[in-house]
Amino acid sequence: MHKDELIQLHQLLIYLRKYIEKKYNCDNNExxxxxxxxxxxxxxxxxxxxxxxxxxxxxxxxxxxxxDNGKIPRSVSNLLRVSGEKIKKEIQRKRCKIKNTNT
Structure with missing residues (x-):
């Protein structure tokens, strides 16, 4: 995906967040x-x-x-979490590489 498409998806998820917060009475801690x-x-x-x-x-x-509310299998959230952690590690690795290059 292009960056502008990712930003649009990000915004869509924000709208979904607001809806879910209302529907399931979520607090901001989640x-x-x-x-x-x-x-x-x-x-x-x-x-x-x-x-x-x-x-x-x-x-x-x-x-x-x-x-948690029985709408989707737990495996979906786990898979998304694991994928996100991989991306986070890659970002950290790239930042370290850039930092080491600049010093």
Whole structure:
């Protein structure tokens, strides 16, 4: 996907988050990890990889809430979480590589 498409998907997930928060009376603690990233769809200066990671993280949180309410299998949220962690590690690896190159 292109970065602009990822940003649109990210925004769609934000809308879904708002809907799920209302429907299932979620508190903000469930989305705390996502909120602490401070990466939102309007942050177009963020890298494509960062948006991909936030999409996987937000998707896994949403999937967990849905699986807790019996709407989808737990394996879906687990798979999204694992995929997100792989992307997070890749981002960290690239940052270390850039940092080492600059020093």
């Amino acid at each position: 989305f705390k990890e996502y909120d602490e990233l401070n990466i939102y769809p309007h942050h177009i200066h963020r890298t494509k990889a960062e948006h991909i990671y936030t999409i996987f993280l937000l998707s896994s949180i949403i999937a967990k809430i849905l699986s």
